[in-house]
Amino acid sequence: MTIRRYVLSYDDEYDREIAEVIEQTPKRRRAERVRQLILLGIQAEAEIRGEGGVRQAQAGDRDTSTPTTASSPQANQASTPTGKRPIIPRITPKT
Numbered sequence: 001m002t003i004r005r006y007v008l009s010y011d012d013e014y015d016r017e018i019a020e021v022i023e024q025t026p027k028r029r030r031a032e033r034v035r036q037l038i039l040l041g042i043q044a045e046a047e048i049r050g051e052g053g054v055r056q057a058q059a060g061d062r063d064t065s066t067p068t069t070a071s072s073p074q075a076n077q078a079s080t081p082t083g084k085r086p087i088i089p090r091i092t093p094k095t
Contacts, residue, residue, distance in 0.1 A: 008034065022034075
């Protein structure tokens with residue numbers, strides 16, 4: 001197994017929700033929390049496309065102290081004002 005590191009850049013003004021989640025998470029648990037949120041996002045996007053989830057979450061994977069429901073990207077886009085940042089096109093795997 002190879003451990004890979006990725007630096008996550010975000011603007012704490014535009015990405016206020018990201019900043020709040022990261023700041024509320026204890027430092028020793030931040031990497032785990034970010035992995036969980038990325039996997040939940042991948043699963044939610046796959047469900048929207050009708051492809052199912054990437055992998056099934058195991059019993060110890062989720063933090064039960066936070067709600068596991070993910071809101072749809074359309075709902076998030078509707079609540080954010082336009083003009084802040086460009087829309088990023090979805091990445092579709094080549095078949």
